Each structure stands twice: as C-alpha cells, then as structure tokens.
Amino acid sequence: MAVGLSGFAFGVTSAGSGLTVLQTCALSLLVFTGASQFALVGALAGGGNPFTAAAGAFFLGVRNAFYGLRLSQLLALPRAVRPFAAQWVIDETTAVALAQPTRRSVRIGFTVTGLTLYVLWNLTTLLGALGAEAIGDTDAWGLDAAGPAVFLALLAPMLRSTTERAVAGIAVVLGLGLLPVLPAGVPVLVAALAAPAVLWAEGRRRGRTDAGAQDDMPEEDR
Amino acid sequence: MNIWIAIGLTAVGCYAVKLVGLLIPAGALERPLVQRLAALLPVALLAALTAQQAFADGRELVLDARAAGLAAAAVALLLRAPFLVVVAAAVLVTAGVRALTG
Numbered sequence: 368m369a370v371g372l373s374g375f376a377f378g379v380t381s382a383g384s385g386l387t388v389l390q391t392c393a394l395s396l397l398v399f400t401g402a403s404q405f406a407l408v409g410a411l412a413g414g415g416n417p418f419t420a421a422a423g424a425f426f427l428g429v430r431n432a433f434y435g436l437r438l439s440q441l442l443a444l445p446r447a448v449r450p451f452a453a454q455w456v457i458d459e460t461t462a463v464a465l466a467q468p469t470r471r472s473v474r475i476g477f478t479v480t481g482l483t484l485y486v487l488w489n490l491t492t493l494l495g496a497l498g499a500e501a502i503g504d505t506d507a508w509g510l511d512a513a514g515p516a517v518f519l520a521l522l523a524p525m526l527r528s529t530t531e532r533a534v535a536g537i538a539v540v541l542g543l544g545l546l547p548v549l550p551a552g553v554p555v556l557v558a559a560l561a562a563p564a565v566l567w568a569e570g571r572r573r574g575r576t577d578a579g580a581q582d583d584m585p586e587e588d589r
Numbered sequence: 590m591n592i593w594i595a596i597g598l599t600a601v602g603c604y605a606v607k608l609v610g611l612l613i614p615a616g617a618l619e620r621p622l623v624q625r626l627a628a629l630l631p632v633a634l635l636a637a638l639t640a641q642q643a644f645a646d647g648r649e650l651v652l653d654a655r656a657a658g659l660a661a662a663a664v665a666l667l668l669r670a671p672f673l674v675v676v677a678a679a680v681l682v683t684a685g686v687r688a689l690t691g
Contacts, residue, residue: 435610
C-alpha cells in the first residue's frame with residue numbers, strides 16, 4: 368500500500384521536476400529503489416550535473432548491498448539465478464524474507480513481494496507521471512512538498528539514538544550551508560561525510576571503535 | 590541527454606550494489622564498523638536531501654510554503670500517522686499556504 372503511494376508520489380515529483388514520462392518510468396523500471404530515485408530527480412531539478420546527481424542516488428542505494436548479503440544466506444540461490452533476483456533486493460523484500468521461518472517460505476516471500484512491488488511501483492509511477500502532466504503546474508498543488516515529506520517519513524524511524532540525530536543534524540547544516548557555495552549536487556555528497564565523521568568521533572570518545580558498534584542485525588544461520 | 594546519462598549511471602550503480610550483496614561471500618561486510626557506516630549513510634543523505642528540497646530554490650536558501658508543509662509532515666510523523674497522511678499533510682498545507690499568500 369505504502370509502496371503504491373510512494374510510486375505515485377515519485378511519478379508526480381519526477382514529472383514535476385521536468386523529467387518526461389518515459390524518463391520517469393525508465394527510472395522506476397531500471398533503478399527500482401525509491402529513495403535513490405527521489406534523490407536523483409531532486410538533484411537534477413536543483414540543477415545538479417548527471418554525475419553528482421547519480422553519485423548521491425548511488426550512495427543511498429549502497430544499503431541494498433547489505434540486504435543482499437543477508438538475503439544470499441537465506442535464499443541460497445544458484446549463482447546463475449542471482450543476477451535476476453538482484454533487482455528485487457530492496458527494503459521491503461528483505462523485511463519480508465527475514466521474517467520467514469523456512470528456506471522455502473523465504474524464497475516464496477521474496478519472490479511474491481518482489482514481483483508484486485515491482486509491478487505496483489511501476490504502474491503507480493506511470494499513473495503519477497501522467498497525472499502530473501495532466502494537472503500542469505504541480506507546485507500550485509503543493510506537490511513539490513511531496514519529495515521532502517517522503518524523505519522525512521523514511522528518515523524519522525531511523526533517528527533512534529543520539530548518534531543518528533547527530534548525523535542528521537550535521538548533514539542538514541552541511542547540506543544547506545554549502546548549497547550557495549558549492550556546485551549543485553556536491554553539498555549532499557559532502558553532507559554524507561557526517562556519517563563517518565560522527566562514527567569517528569564516537570569511536571574516539573569510547574577509545575575503541577569496535578565498542579561503539581551496535582549490532583542490530585540478529586544472528587541467524589540457516 | 591544529461592538526464593539520460595544520470596538515469597543510466599544510477600541504474601547501473603544501484604543494480605551493481607544489489608548484485609554485489611548477493612555475490613560476495615558472507616562475512617565480507619559483517620564487520621561492525623562497516624555495518625554501522627552503512628546504517629548511518631542513509632541518515633545523513635536523507636537529512637540533507639529533506640532540508641535541501643524544503644529550503645532551497647536552485648542554489649539559494651528560501652523559506653516558503655514548503656517549510657510549512659514539511660512542518661505539517663513532521664507533526665503527522667510525531668502523531669504516528671501512516672505514510673499517506675504524512676505526505677498528504679505536507680502537500681495540502683503547502684498548497685493551502687500558497688493559496689493564502691498568493
């Protein structure tokens with residue numbers, strides 16, 4: 368449900384940012400990881416060059432590598448199948464797969480969730496993009512606020528401890544403060560450095576970096 | 590053309606990181622520090638992107654109707670509203686403020 372709505376919001380935002388319907392749909396079909404897609408169209412709308420815009424989207428997508436790592440143990444797919452499964456390695460499929468009790472149900476959960484979301488995400492993207500073209504000036508409808516609201520909704524559950532809040536606070540200051548002085552798209556990449564910076568500071572404060580690491584992934588070997 | 594370049598790079602990059610996770614041997618990224626960094630990177634990026642998309646017009650910082658919309662979204666999140674309500678609150682408040690202030 369939430370995915371369908373974000374898909375629609377993405378279609379509207381992307382078309383409102385000046386991308387064509389074809390470009391918008393290509394993003395959902397080929398990229399298929401929401402936060403990266405929102406980041407890319409936001410960066411392009413802000414006048415960023417394609418390389419810095421893609422870099423920001425790429426860094427947001429890096430978390431999927433960690434999902435893939437967890438999933439590859441649970442799914443135990445033959446190597447030949449992995450390139451086909453890879454496109455579906457996202458937040459939602461990982462959450463569903465991790466919640467399954469047996470390998471069979473992990474595979475079914477992953478496949479059903481992946482297929483359903485892929486179809487839903489792409490259909491709603493198309494509807495959103497067509498809708499945005501039909502209504503014309505998306506700003507008058509307040510639709511330019513959909514992007515930041517989606518980001519905030521994704522961010523809010525992550526702000527669990529002081530560390531996360533410190534990273535977010537520093538990133539906001541860097542992202543806004545550097546905006547007028549650095550080329551478009553670059554301030555977001557600099558703001559990403561808030562993550563290693565806070566980790567480093569935390570490690571220094573505790574004297575030993577490893578003690579600062581919190582392992583919130585449950586250990587399971589199946 | 591620039592947009593297609595950006596789409597191509599993002600598609601290849603995002604697919605590659607997904608595939609890397611499935612292909613590399615388990616344990617390679619299991620170091621706590623790496624896991625921690627991977628969890629914090631989206632926090633930094635999403636925070637910076639939220640702020641920029643709400644308070645920037647091109648390369649200028651502005652305070653306009655979007656700020657009110659974002660505040661409405663924040664209130665909705667604090668009230669544990671579902672995703673749709675959060676986004677709808679932002680959109681409606683932004684449109685409302687714009688309509689009132691012309």
